[in-house]
Amino acid sequence: MAESSLFIYRHNNQVIYVVLYVDDILLIGTDANLVGEIVHKLNIEFALKTLGSLKYFLGFEVDRNDSSLYMSQAKYDRDLLVKIGMMDSKPCSTLMAVGNKLTFEDSDLFDKPALYRSTIRALQYLTLSRPDIAYYINKLSQLLKAPTQLHWQAYKRLLRYLKGITNFGIPFSKISRFHLGCFTIADWAGNIRDKRSTSGCCLFLGSNLLH
Structure with a gap:
């Protein structure tokens, strides 16, 4: 986009x-x-x-009242499920299987790499209202060069997770004072191939998540 x-x-x-x-x-x-x-x-x-009044803009649905605003990408999410043919799939309650370490050599190559890459890019836009999937999308994006069958299975698990919580989004409420807060986290040498670390952060204005 x-x-x-x-x-x-x-x-x-x-x-x-x-x-x-x-x-x-x-x-x-x-x-x-x-x-x-x-x-x-x-x-x-x-x-x-x-x-x-604002209801829908650039894939975002907006619900508001006198004190708060709620933004989601439910239609964008559903359209993606339809595109992949997973609208009737069974929802999954978790993002990743425990202990699942994806690598370039974990299985045979996926026969539709262009589909994998285009749908991963589509999900990157969804992280704007669903920061809970940002880490997982980051991991799947590291495998764009040569996606495998297991990578595609992991991607479909993510879609099943999203199907169960399509209407989830980010709330924004009025704040009484201007207060910025930031929380950070990092693993240590978490990448099993090159031992690089992965870090992340959340930036809040009052109780509202900004980034």
């Missing part, structure tokens, strides 16, 4: 954030009148279709 662009519009101490992706535009601000004014000016130059 191509990158989106972020523009910031300031007027009389008010800030409007504009997210632009091809011909999709998202405007975010606290002043509804100013947002309406910007939409009106854009509509003079371009033919616009206003869809109202």
Whole structure:
């Protein structure tokens, strides 16, 4: 997916954030009148279709109330399951089999490497709302050069895991004070081939997960 662009519009101490992706535009601000004014000016130059409050944008579904916002990629997830032909598969409660160490020599080569690579890239976008799969996607991405049958089985296990929790996502709630927190973790020489380590981090604004 191509990158989106972020523009910031300031007027009389008010800030409007504009997210632009091809011909999709998202405007975010606290002043509804100013947002309406910007939409009106854009509509003079371009033919616009206003869809109202945010519900769906770039694969993200948004559910909001007065105090919180919930973002998920349920439709994106289901579309991927349909593409692979696993919409009717049995859900799996865990991501990885215990003790499963994937290597380039663990089994015969997978006969559709292009399919493996394209679907792994699709799942990388899903990590934006499902950080719980980020480590697993990182591991599967290290095997893109020569995916094997066991790699593909591991990938399908991941899809079965996602099928059971399609509507999971990330909640964002109002915070009373600006507080950034970061948690980090790392293994030590965890890669069985080259003994490299893998690290990760979670960045929070109050109770809201940002990264």
